[in-house]
Amino acid sequence: MSHAIEFFQSQGLDLETAKRYADAEEAYQKTPNLLFEWEYSETTDADFQETGTPYQLWDCSIWDCDTGEMLEILCTVDFGPEGHPDSDPYARVVRAELMLEILSNDPTPKPSTAEREQLEAEHKLMFRTLETIASWNGAGEGVGREMEELARTALRSMAETKTKTKAKEVACKSE
Numbered sequence: 001m002s003h004a005i006e007f008f009q010s011q012g013l014d015l016e017t018a019k020r021y022a023d024a025e026e027a028y029q030k031t032p033n034l035l036f037e038w039e040y041s042e043t044t045d046a047d048f049q050e051t052g053t054p055y056q057l058w059d060c061s062i063w064d065c066d067t068g069e070m071l072e073i074l075c076t077v078d079f080g081p082e083g084h085p086d087s088d089p090y091a092r093v094v095r096a097e098l099m100l101e102i103l104s105n106d107p108t109p110k111p112s113t114a115e116r117e118q119l120e121a122e123h124k125l126m127f128r129t130l131e132t133i134a135s136w137n138g139a140g141e142g143v144g145r146e147m148e149e150l151a152r153t154a155l156r157s158m159a160e161t162k163t164k165t166k167a168k169e170v171a172c173k174s175e
Contacts, residue, residue: 024099
């Protein structure tokens with residue numbers, strides 16, 4: 001019996017499930033363009049329990065470094081009050097579970113180059129429109145001011161998303 005199967009059984013999985021998890025883990029190791037990312041969840045254990053000191057839960061996502069696409073995510077992973085995915089063996093179970101999800105999914109068609117270019121052109125037009133609205137500097141009244149604030153919020157969100165995407169691209173390249 002492999003060490004991987006023994007590990008997954010030690011985490012409470014039956015033999016058949018442990019084999020599937022070990023196979024998923026091996027598939028991940030053979031796929032160099034994937035990256036697991038752990039982030040604090042927006043949820044704490046206080047959302048599920050009424051007593052005790054609340055502590056942070058975790059989200060784990062797996063990214064395709066070639067496309068920058070998030071393939072799967074598992075939210076609200078609980079490692080306990082002092083737990084961390086770098087030191088908890090259960091993180092390995094979560095990674096295998098996500099990989100199993102990817103392996104079991106039917107392949108979805110990817111957008112063609114023309115479709116991607118069209119989406120990018122539409123995104124740029126939306127961005128320029130938002131920049132124009134945000135630059136009104138209070139010139140609008142009532143609804144105009146609300147649109148300015150919405151535009152500024154959207155621009156901040158777009159900038160944050162772009163920064164996170166770039167960070168993932170860098171992380172993928174360094175893996």
